[in-house]
Amino acid sequence: MSFQEALKRIDAVHAEDPEQEGSRPKELVYAERMSAWLLKLAPQSSDALKLAVRCQHLKRWAIPRASFPEGKVGYLSWRKQESLAHAALAGDILEKAGYDAEDVKRVQSLVKKERIKHDLEAQVLEDVTCLVFLEFEFAAFAPKHDEAKLIDILKKTWPKMSAQGQQAALALKLPTPLRVLVEKALA
Numbered sequence: 001m002s003f004q005e006a007l008k009r010i011d012a013v014h015a016e017d018p019e020q021e022g023s024r025p026k027e028l029v030y031a032e033r034m035s036a037w038l039l040k041l042a043p044q045s046s047d048a049l050k051l052a053v054r055c056q057h058l059k060r061w062a063i064p065r066a067s068f069p070e071g072k073v074g075y076l077s078w079r080k081q082e083s084l085a086h087a088a089l090a091g092d093i094l095e096k097a098g099y100d101a102e103d104v105k106r107v108q109s110l111v112k113k114e115r116i117k118h119d120l121e122a123q124v125l126e127d128v129t130c131l132v133f134l135e136f137e138f139a140a141f142a143p144k145h146d147e148a149k150l151i152d153i154l155k156k157t158w159p160k161m162s163a164q165g166q167q168a169a170l171a172l173k174l175p176t177p178l179r180v181l182v183e184k185a186l187a
Helices: 003-014 026-041 047-055 072-096 101-111 120-144 147-160 163-170 176-186
Strands: none
Touching (some): 003 026, 003 047, 003 072, 026 120, 047 072, 047 101, 047 120, 101 120, 120 147, 120 176, 147 176
C-alpha cells in the first residue's frame, strides 16, 4: 500500500477522538498541525518521520491523564504509557498498510522519541512537538498554572529543542503575556 493509504488509516483513528476542537476531532487537528510544522521545519523529511509525526497522540484519549497520580512521577508514567501505546498502534496500522518490519520499527522508534539529541529525525519530531505546543496549546495551558510553574516548564522545554527549533519558537507571534513568560524563562 501507499504512504497516502497509511495516512488515511492514521487519520481515521484520529477522527474517532470524542473531543472536538471547533467542529473537528481534536487529535486530527493536532496531527495536521504536526504535519504542517514538519513541512515548515524539514520539508525533505523521510516518509518514516512524516508518519511518526502524524502518529503522535494516536488514540490519546484512551489513556486519560486522570488515571495516573498527580505530580511529576504520575505525569511521566502517563507519558511513557501513552508513548508505548501510540507506537504499538502505529505499528499495527503500518503493518496493515503493507509496511515491512524495518519501516515499522523505525516509525515506532521515532514515535517513542528514542535517542533525541542523537537521532536527527527524533530531534526534528521533538522540535515539531514543542512548536505545536507553543503555537497552539500554550495559551489555553497557561491560565491553569502559576507563573513559576510555566517558567519552569519553558526552561525544561527549551533545551529539548535544537537550535533550529529554538529559532522557530522565537519567531512565533505569541500574545504578549506568553512572550513575556518565554523571555523570563530564557533570561
